[in-house]
Amino acid sequence: MQDPHWWRQAAVYQIYPRSFADSNGDGIGDLRGITSRIPYLKSLGIDAVWLSPFYPSALADGGYDVDDYRDVDPKLGTLADFDEMIAALHQAGIKLIADIVPNHTSDRHAWFQEALASQKGSAARDRYIFRDGKGPDGDEPPSDWDSVFGGPAWERTEDGQWYLHIFAREQPDLNWDNREVRDDFLKTLRFWSDRGVDGFRVDVAHALTKDMTEPLPSKAELGPEGENNNGQHPFWDRDEVHEVFAEWREVFDEYTPPRTAVAEAWVHTDRRARYASPEGLGQAFNFDLLRADWNPGQFRDIITKNLTEAASSGASSTWVFSNHDVVRHATRYGFPLAGSESTPTETARDWLMSGGTEPDLDHELGERRARAVTQLMLALPGSAYLYQGEELGLHEVAEIIDEDRQDPTFFRNTGVDVGRDGCRVPLPWTKAGESFGFGIGGSHLPQPAWFSDYAVQVQESDSHSHLSFYRRALKLRRELQGDEDFEWIEERSPEVLHFTRLGGWHCVTNFSSGPVDLPAGRVVVLSSSPLVDGRLPSNTTAWLA
Numbered sequence: 001m002q003d004p005h006w007w008r009q010a011a012v013y014q015i016y017p018r019s020f021a022d023s024n025g026d027g028i029g030d031l032r033g034i035t036s037r038i039p040y041l042k043s044l045g046i047d048a049v050w051l052s053p054f055y056p057s058a059l060a061d062g063g064y065d066v067d068d069y070r071d072v073d074p075k076l077g078t079l080a081d082f083d084e085m086i087a088a089l090h091q092a093g094i095k096l097i098a099d100i101v102p103n104h105t106s107d108r109h110a111w112f113q114e115a116l117a118s119q120k121g122s123a124a125r126d127r128y129i130f131r132d133g134k135g136p137d138g139d140e141p142p143s144d145w146d147s148v149f150g151g152p153a154w155e156r157t158e159d160g161q162w163y164l165h166i167f168a169r170e171q172p173d174l175n176w177d178n179r180e181v182r183d184d185f186l187k188t189l190r191f192w193s194d195r196g197v198d199g200f201r202v203d204v205a206h207a208l209t210k211d212m213t214e215p216l217p218s219k220a221e222l223g224p225e226g227e228n229n230n231g232q233h234p235f236w237d238r239d240e241v242h243e244v245f246a247e248w249r250e251v252f253d254e255y256t257p258p259r260t261a262v263a264e265a266w267v268h269t270d271r272r273a274r275y276a277s278p279e280g281l282g283q284a285f286n287f288d289l290l291r292a293d294w295n296p297g298q299f300r301d302i303i304t305k306n307l308t309e310a311a312s313s314g315a316s317s318t319w320v321f322s323n324h325d326v327v328r329h330a331t332r333y334g335f336p337l338a339g340s341e342s343t344p345t346e347t348a349r350d351w352l353m354s355g356g357t358e359p360d361l362d363h364e365l366g367e368r369r370a371r372a373v374t375q376l377m378l379a380l381p382g383s384a385y386l387y388q389g390e391e392l393g394l395h396e397v398a399e400i401i402d403e404d405r406q407d408p409t410f411f412r413n414t415g416v417d418v419g420r421d422g423c424r425v426p427l428p429w430t431k432a433g434e435s436f437g438f439g440i441g442g443s444h445l446p447q448p449a450w451f452s453d454y455a456v457q458v459q460e461s462d463s464h465s466h467l468s469f470y471r472r473a474l475k476l477r478r479e480l481q482g483d484e485d486f487e488w489i490e491e492r493s494p495e496v497l498h499f500t501r502l503g504g505w506h507c508v509t510n511f512s513s514g515p516v517d518l519p520a521g522r523v524v525v526l527s528s529s530p531l532v533d534g535r536l537p538s539n540t541t542a543w544l545a
């Protein structure tokens with residue numbers, strides 16, 4: 001009998017499939033590439049893989065523009081390859097969480113093509129959000145809303161109507177008031193669940209349902225974009241979205257063990273619990289640590305608040321420092337933030353945009369702090385989400401020339417935002433050779449020369465490497481983990497964070513600039529950097545048992 005609660009404290013490793021491992025030498029990572037690296041995943045000690053979209057896609061947004069929800073992108077393989085991959089993962093004791101993208105299809109999806117070929121007001125158009133434009137000829141968009149990736153959120157079609165896309169123009173938003181849309185997604189959830197998928201990561205879960213009652217409010221009436229909308233915004237975080245997820249829950253519960261889900265919902269912390277409720281998706285991402293400075297007060301508040309909030313929903317908390325949308329955390333913590341008023345993520349993007357490269361970046365400090373915060377995260381109750389390459393201490397790739405960039409946020413914000421390609425560069429597996437072992441046919445995003453030093457092969461033979469540290473930490477986490485209990489232990493200095501889990505697992509992180517004493521009478525079982533004369537140096541976490 002499989003444990004229905006396996007997800008509550010799982011270590012989940014995100015694979016961005018096009019950049020993980022390429023089995024057929026076409027420069028793009030694929031499912032067989034993943035299958036070939038399962039021994040690596042097993043040796044890392046993770047519980048589950050979260051696989052970013054692998055569906056047929058023109059890659060207008062890295063696969064988050066889906067042509068067909070119930071197939072595999074031919075560039076990545078076939079359904080048979082998928083079946084082989086999931087069987088091998090399960091054989092290795094690793095679960096699979098599939099990314100699902102319900103807010104929008106791609107503009108190549110059969111439904112959207114049918115909508116374009118159909119009349120105004122037709123059933124085909126009702127699956128999306130089509131509106132007439134404003135102005136005498138209808139040539140002004142129905143509202144002045146901006147898309148998340150920059151530029152207007154409406155695109156005009158040949159017959160003069162406009163459709164809504166809150167992301168790229170190749171990602172038309174679905175109409176979740178349409179029963180056929182809802183039913184088709186239930187079919188998709190069953191399709192992958194029947195194939196053995198253990199859970200789903202739900203893309204922009206907070207945007208599905210929309211209030212498109214006319215007149216549509218203007219940007220000025222909506223006020224600044226934020227996460228304090230309290231259900232009033234026309235498309236962010238509306239209360240009706242939970243009716244959709246209640247239906248999904250019924251499908252999840254048809255399976256044994258029930259399929260799990262985690263919401264990507266950028267909502268106010270106070271409104272997150274509804275997404276994570278057992279009647280809904282069951283768990284929701286908390287991105288608060290991902291936006292935290294190297295600041296013990298911020299860490300402490302975020303941890304306390306999220307543990308309380310998770311408890312109120314009945315879910316476990318989630319923790320994440322890196323994913324395919326943000327500057328890698330080794331880099332965020334490795335360049336000067338002094339005087340900055342933005343979060344490290346925003347500041348890091350600005351820094352990259354201004355041409356910031358090597359000299360500004362303290363690689364060693366970034367990696368040291370990244371290890372320290374990761375070790376802290378791995379001791380917290382709840383699920384830890386890791387992003388491919390962070391186990392190698394990889395930094396953001398800053399030096400990508402414009403011609404090589406792929407991310408729509410770069411193209412829709414020319415000169416303002418470099419976009420997210422820097423964290424999506426294919427992984428280095430070997431010290432040398434074609435694309436550092438990613439594949440024999442090059443790499444769809446160019447890899448910098450410094451990737452050589454970070455390659456898996458190099459780190460596997462070094463017991464002090466970032467990778468060796470991750471392996472030890474994940475193994476120990478399994479051994480030490482008990483219930484989801486947690487207690488702060490007060491330290492003399494507010495710059496030292498110390499908490500314990502029942503059973504005597506202590507975690508101490510030193511955010512100060514000098515070494516501190518560790519609690520007496522316990523044995524240090526892991527430290528993110530070597531102790532100095534038995535003391536915990538700055539920028540370091542230790543576990544004691």
Ligand code: NOJ
Nearest residue numbers: 061064167203204324325
């Ligand atoms: C969130 C995904 O993480 C991101 O990569 C994507 O661009 C948007 N959703 C739109 O699907």
